[in-house]
Amino acid sequence: MNPDRLDRPAQIDIDKPDASTERGPRGIQSIEVGGQLLVALAHQGRPLALKDLAREAGMAPAKAHPYLVSFIKLGLVEQEGGSGRYGLGPLALQLGLISLQQYDPVRLATPRIEELALLCGHTVAIAVWGNRGPTIVRVAEAPSPVHVSMRHGTVMSLSGTASGRLFAAHLPASQVLAAVADAQEAAQMQQRDFQDQLTETRRSGLASSRDGVVSGVSALAAPVFDDQQRMVLSLTAIGPSGSFELSTSGAVAQALQQVAQDLSRQLGWRAPA
CATH class of the missing domain: 3.30.450.40 (GAF domain)
Incomplete structure (x- = not known):
């Protein structure tokens, strides 16, 4: 028996759902969690401060921030320079217009x-x-x-x-x-x-x-x-x-x-x- 295997902690893939609780097609849990921030922005219809946006999405500000950084890089979210509030970005607006056209x-x-x-x-x-x-x-x-x-x-x-x-x-x-x-x-x-x-x-x-x-x-x-x-x-x-x-x-x-x-x-x- 390899002793290294006894001391090594089990690695858990946070993006992989538990097979025992899986319902329907498999999804990516972290995307679904972060997506709640986009849903909150869409429902509010206006830019929000980090603490307010996180509250609307049901998560802590420290947890919400990394998601927002990634969404900004993709163009789904943008941050106002003066107030620091977060709103929907240019890619989100383009997707919305394309959806309406369809x-x-x-x-x-x-x-x-x-x-x-x-x-x-x-x-x-x-x-x-x-x-x-x-x-x-x-x-x-x-x-x-x-x-x-x-x-x-x-x-x-x-x-x-x-x-x-x-x-x-x-x-x-x-x-x-x-x-x-x-x-x-x-x-x-x-x-x-x-x-x-x-x-x-x-x-x-x-x-x-x-x-x-x-x-x-x-x-x-x-x-x-x-x-x-x-x-x-x-x-x-x-x-x-x-x-x-x-x-x-x-x-x-x-x-x-x-x-x-x-x-x-x-x-x-x-x-x-």
């Missing part, structure tokens, strides 16, 4: 409306702004679909549908009115009660319609925003008025808003401070 809002939302239709039990549609107004581009039918025209390419009324009111609430008024071909509808949209509806839509984050264009059909719509705070599409749930829950605190409303916010964050949207 995201198509409709492509991202399409599988989510299939999930929503099953969860809510109602038909769910995606509408985008077209040259004639809100236009349906995707439809996920509910297990018991509503018998209403919701084909791809259908243009929704701006004043009489949840999707239309949602776009009217979030797009510039000049852009909205330019898409209105009917003089009577344009006049209706200038009325005080309609403007009050738009104010409530912006406040609650949802637009609703009961027995609007089609009698016996109700709808709720939630907006999806991009990194410039622009509304890019609506998620609209449609169902029979007798069984459709229009409350903004109900299950359908909460499900719509949760998915809309998830999609917005993927597109770079940040909630107002």
